[in-house]
Amino acid sequence: MFGITRTYTIWTWHGEVLDQPTTSRGTNYVEEWMIDHLENMIRVVGEDNFRRANLYDSLINDSEQPLYPGCTNFTHLSATLKLFSLKGRNGWTDKIFTELLELLKEMLPENNTLPIRNYEAKIFL
Template identity: 30%
Template sequence: MWIHHGESFVRPSTISPSSTPNMVEDTIIVEHPIQNMINDAFGVDRNHANKIPFASNLEIDQQDYVMSSATQERNEAKEYYELAREGEQPLYEGCKRYSRLSFLVQLYHIKCLCGLSEKAITMILELIKDAFEYANIPSSFYEAKKSITKLGLNHVKIPACPNGCILYWGEDEERETCKNCNTSKWKTNEDVSVNKKKKKIPLKVLRYFPLKP
């Protein structure tokens, strides 16, 4: 953390067990990783975290700007404070190592590293919930993902040509075959065992992780 270029900080009176102290000369600066993630996701300056986060930039008509921006700010503020509360709620009474939100983030991290399915995570959450009734966790990955995606930990799936020619994006989003090599966008029944009623599956998918929402 830079402090010699005009940045301001508040000297903390206590150090939270879940925080990481950072010694700079004779001053203790306390880092709150989960709160920092929330602030980053909503574009809130760390030094002004108590203020309502600004709405994202939207391409909207000028006549609708005031109403739309106000509604957007209210919605973002609501989500911001809901996440902030989750970041403060202990995983169980007396727990100082994990909050509800930090536990979900760690679990999501394990899911990504080990390639676990959403069904597997739901079964793990159900088992923990059954074994530890006092644990403050959701009962399914679907519920957990509602909080996780608000942090910006999500991605966009973009179908791609299996030969690497194009992405089916923008003006090419509705194409069924590659405009360069004429390869089909979709897997066939020989590639995957599906019936005609099920959703088509792209042959290749690019996962795009936005740097910012």
């Protein structure tokens, strides 16, 4: 009725993509910050709460565990976070995400630690 609002820049729900600069590791700044500050985030939420549920040790381990033997680019945690980030930014359904995980699991080397279903990935995080 009044035309496009003058403050409109990018609305990701219409398929527009935010230009996010990449770092030397090939990740965007938000993802790198999440990976680099995992311990701080856990500390803020409460290490005791994470330890009671054994989540602290699990998250630390997953942040150090390579996605597959010999992989230097991704850990179990970073790969899962990146995939969830794609899922959210692109509005993928749980079914589509599960199909992608199943395909990636087959494409990666045999001993990869990628979750195979959306449900497993959610529980992990």
